[in-house]
Amino acid sequence: MSPTPQERRAARHQLGTGPGGPGTSAARRGPSGGRKKPITVDAIIGAAFGIVASEGYEALTMRRVATALETGPSSLYAHVVNKEDLDELLIGRLCAEIDLPEPDPAHWRRQVTGVCTQLRDQYLRYPGISRAAFAAAPSNLDTLRVGEGMLAILLAGGVGPQAAAWAIDSLMLYVNAYSLEASLANERLSREDDVWVVGRDELLRRFAALPDTFPHTKRHAAELTAGTTHDRFDFTIGLMIDGLG
Structure with a gap:
């Protein structure tokens, strides 16, 4: 059985990484069939920082991060529990x-x-x-x-x-x-x-x-x-x- 988002979060707290962490990614294909950058915790964090740097923290939402990564919000929840979890990751970084x-x-x-x-x-x-x-x-x-x-x-x-x-x-x-x-x-x-x-x-x-x-x-x-x-x-x-x- 795949770990729950909460278990992934706990693993990060205990080990610094874990299932669904920076080392876990899933290859994706773009609209034209080309390979897109895989969704990882690092990719999510990088996109979030980019949004905050250019638009301020108030602009940061899970949907906005998903758009920056050319995916849907549901794809992010395989790696990040919720917005509060993302906040925690950003401050930790x-x-x-x-x-x-x-x-x-x-x-x-x-x-x-x-x-x-x-x-x-x-x-x-x-x-x-x-x-x-x-x-x-x-x-x-x-x-x-x-x-x-x-x-x-x-x-x-x-x-x-x-x-x-x-x-x-x-x-x-x-x-x-x-x-x-x-x-x-x-x-x-x-x-x-x-x-x-x-x-x-x-x-x-x-x-x-x-x-x-x-x-x-x-x-x-x-x-x-x-x-x-x-x-x-x-x-x-x-x-x-x-x-x-």
């Missing part, structure tokens, strides 16, 4: 690209910041894809690998196990949210008729025009609008890490 350093007690803060920065940059390559990481159980081995690496770094730095565990959750949540906000801001900036995203000069003008019931905002407008988004990212990550001791 990005996590697989993260370089995890050997834990160094003398430089653990810098190492944790480096892992967070790598993950941020991976997410920013694909607009809005960090949305797929929200509320996702870290059961994919590639995703768990990043958590394992961060836990090892924090423990080496003398952070207690419970604080380290919750710190990883908080750091990941911030990276996901930051990446999503950056993607949304870039999308708005690309729309010429959008008035919600304004530059620093315009923000300073608006703050200066506020009534006197906002004295602190008016007085410290320069500080409130200072720095790049990545400056704020580094500050927040540093603030969170310093709170660990």
Whole structure:
């Protein structure tokens, strides 16, 4: 009996591959009889990344992936359980690209910041894809690998196990949210008729025009609008890490 989609998913979690995984494919023929690229997990992931890179995460659906692969949605379900499973695979593939350093007690803060920065940059390559990481159980081995690496770094730095565990959750949540906000801001900036995203000069003008019931905002407008988004990212990550001791 052929494995169910759920069994294929479980096999990927346990072994990194399995029946219906990247090594399993089925040859197909195109409309003219020529051979088409076989459907594999890797082909599905590649098509999904292509859609997100060009159209954003909101455009990603199983039907859209099937169209890109010149097949029907039902063909994808022989390899991917559902959209949530595809999301998990995409985040796992990005996590697989993260370089995890050997834990160094003398430089653990810098190492944790480096892992967070790598993950941020991976997410920013694909607009809005960090949305797929929200509320996702870290059961994919590639995703768990990043958590394992961060836990090892924090423990080496003398952070207690419970604080380290919750710190990883908080750091990941911030990276996901930051990446999503950056993607949304870039999308708005690309729309010429959008008035919600304004530059620093315009923000300073608006703050200066506020009534006197906002004295602190008016007085410290320069500080409130200072720095790049990545400056704020580094500050927040540093603030969170310093709170660990």
